Amino acid sequence: MRLAVIGHPIAHSLSPVLHEQWLRASGLFGRYEALDVTPDELADLFQQMRDGVWDGFNVTIPYKEAVIPYLDELDQAAEAAGAVNTVYKRDGKLIGTNTDGAGLVAALDRWTDWTGHVLVIGAGGAARGIISALPTRDVTVTNRTMERAERLADAFGIEAQALTDVEIARYDVIIQTTSVGMDGVDSPRSLKGLRQNTVVCDIIYRPLVTPFLKEAAKADAKIVNGTAMFVGQGALAFEYWTGVRPDQLVGMKLIERLLEE
Ligand code: SKM
Numbered sequence: 001m002r003l004a005v006i007g008h009p010i011a012h013s014l015s016p017v018l019h020e021q022w023l024r025a026s027g028l029f030g031r032y033e034a035l036d037v038t039p040d041e042l043a044d045l046f047q048q049m050r051d052g053v054w055d056g057f058n059v060t061i062p063y064k065e066a067v068i069p070y071l072d073e074l075d076q077a078a079e080a081a082g083a084v085n086t087v088y089k090r091d092g093k094l095i096g097t098n099t100d101g102a103g104l105v106a107a108l109d110r111w112t113d114w115t116g117h118v119l120v121i122g123a124g125g126a127a128r129g130i131i132s133a134l135p136t137r138d139v140t141v142t143n144r145t146m147e148r149a150e151r152l153a154d155a156f157g158i159e160a161q162a163l164t165d166v167e168i169a170r171y172d173v174i175i176q177t178t179s180v181g182m183d184g185v186d187s188p189r190s191l192k193g194l195r196q197n198t199v200v201c202d203i204i205y206r207p208l209v210t211p212f213l214k215e216a217a218k219a220d221a222k223i224v225n226g227t228a229m230f231v232g233q234g235a236l237a238f239e240y241w242t243g244v245r246p247d248q249l250v251g252m253k254l255i256e257r258l259l260e261e
Contacts, residue, residue: 101133
């Protein structure tokens with residue numbers, strides 16, 4: 001089995017260690033590589049997959065939309081997200097799917113008892129993928145630029161609110177999808193009024209605990225860090241390629257250990 005993640009840059013990706021551990025644990029013989037590619041190399045790479053050189057790809061920034069023309073089909077998750085992060089082969093066809101949103105949902109299911117009203121912070125590609133995978137429409141989307149939140153809300157039949165108007169106490173689950181907090185300093189907004197036991201999730205995994213999650217932990221929220229989504233999306237991709245459902249706990253421990261180092 002020969003697998004890879006495609007992106008640029010890609011050296012930072014933790015997918016190779018995650019998937020190679022799962023390959024070993026499943027007794028599967030194979031490799032998972034990180035491929036730093038330019039846009040003009042994409043066509044050749046997908047031809048190689050058609051020729052049997054590759055069994056599957058993960059796709060990351062900046063190619064999640066750019067790979068679409070090279071595929072034969074998109075499944076419903078990729079259509080809804082408007083982006084592909086996983087490519088697998090069925091009956092000789094290259095199929096694009098998106099496991100980012102479903103991976104987060106799988107992680108929330110695995111690590112929390114989440115129900116109720118969901119707040120999604122951010123209105124970019126990650127937010128779109130997550131909202132499309134949520135099994136509820138009891139969702140409010142909020143963003144610094146209100147027009148973008150409204151566009152997303154209209155597309156999914158959910159509510160949009162200005163970031164400054166959001167009443168944190170109304171929500172049972174809060175999902176932070178912006179890049180604010182990667183610097184370890186900033187938060188998209190304060191969590192003043194947060195209720196105990198609210199599920200607060202940040203999709204950033206570097207740092208492991210963002211300022212947003214630190215504030216949530218102080219208020220005794222149930223926090224879910226970005227490794228949960230990373231491992232969740234990887235686990236679903238692995239299952240598409242191999243038919244084996246890998247162990248998310250083992251994956252989480254490995255990734256958290258690497259990020260703590
Ligand atoms: O969607 C994932 C992708 O499958 C792999 C990845 C990575 O290796 O850093 C990040 C996300 O974009």
